[in-house]
Amino acid sequence: MSNNKRKFGFWSALFLVLFAIFWVGLLSGNILWTSDTPPLEIISDMDNQPKVKAQAASNFFADGKATREPVEYTVPRNGTKYATSLDDADTKNINTIPVTPEVLARGKNRFETMCTPCHNYDGKGNGLVVQKGFANPPSLVRPEAVAYTDGKIFHVISAGQNIMSSYADKLSELDRWCVVHYVRVLQNGGTHPKMASAAPTSAPIKQQ
Ligand code: HEC
Numbered sequence: 001m002s003n004n005k006r007k008f009g010f011w012s013a014l015f016l017v018l019f020a021i022f023w024v025g026l027l028s029g030n031i032l033w034t035s036d037t038p039p040l041e042i043i044s045d046m047d048n049q050p051k052v053k054a055q056a057a058s059n060f061f062a063d064g065k066a067t068r069e070p071v072e073y074t075v076p077r078n079g080t081k082y083a084t085s086l087d088d089a090d091t092k093n094i095n096t097i098p099v100t101p102e103v104l105a106r107g108k109n110r111f112e113t114m115c116t117p118c119h120n121y122d123g124k125g126n127g128l129v130v131q132k133g134f135a136n137p138p139s140l141v142r143p144e145a146v147a148y149t150d151g152k153i154f155h156v157i158s159a160g161q162n163i164m165s166s167y168a169d170k171l172s173e174l175d176r177w178c179v180v181h182y183v184r185v186l187q188n189g190g191t192h193p194k195m196a197s198a199a200p201t202s203a204p205i206k207q208q
Contacts, residue, residue, distance in 0.1 A: 093152075107180070
């Protein structure tokens with residue numbers, strides 16, 4: 001093969017490669033210059049789907065919202081009927097769990113497991129992790145806390161408050177109400193105000 005022919009072969013190969021890169025770049029939208037027009041799509045791979053996104057606007061419905069309101073009285077699965085903010089906690093979180101020795105025993109058991117590291121066995125604070133340097137919580141037996149509604153204490157356990165984290169994943173709703181009742185026992189010097197004779201035993205009730 002002569003030198004000229006070899007050169008021609010090289011240049012045409014280079015041209016073909018660049019030509020191919022150009023078309024691949026052009027068709028895939030990866031082009032070196034910017035453009036406001038959408039790239040030419042041979043196969044769109046479901047890039048565009050006729051759908052509306054959550055919270056988006058839509059002129060399909062009269063109210064202009066793409067997302068529909070749930071039907072009245074809808075209860076979400078795994079949702080909660082309790083207040084999601086402290087402002088509503090007093091009125092929305094209603095304690096319907098009766099005070100029984102079993103409930104108080106369960107409350108004592110859960111309180112002593114979950115809460116004593118910070119709030120201590122008497123609820124006054126200075127628990128073990130506080131002695132190791134964690135912020136000391138305010139006493140749960142001081143008059144302000146005695147005046148809290150059951151709903152507010154339930155809310156703090158469920159949602160946490162400032163550096164105290166939520167215990168909703170560690171205590172079932174029933175357990176949280178039991179703990180609320182037990183906090184009343186601590187505040188009342190060892191007996192529940194509604195059940196003066198029954199000091200909580202240490203035998204916890206079994207949960208289903
Ligand atoms: C890791 C430590 C810690 C644990 C465990 C803990 N708390 Fe707290 N708790 C705190 C701190 C700190 C505060 C103060 C938060 C703040 O600054 O508002 C607090 C605040 C509270 C308050 C509000 C007090 C007030 O007057 O504002 C209640 C009620 C309460 N805790 C109950 C509980 C109960 C019941 C448990 C167990 C289920 C529990 N806490 C577990 C640290 C803890």
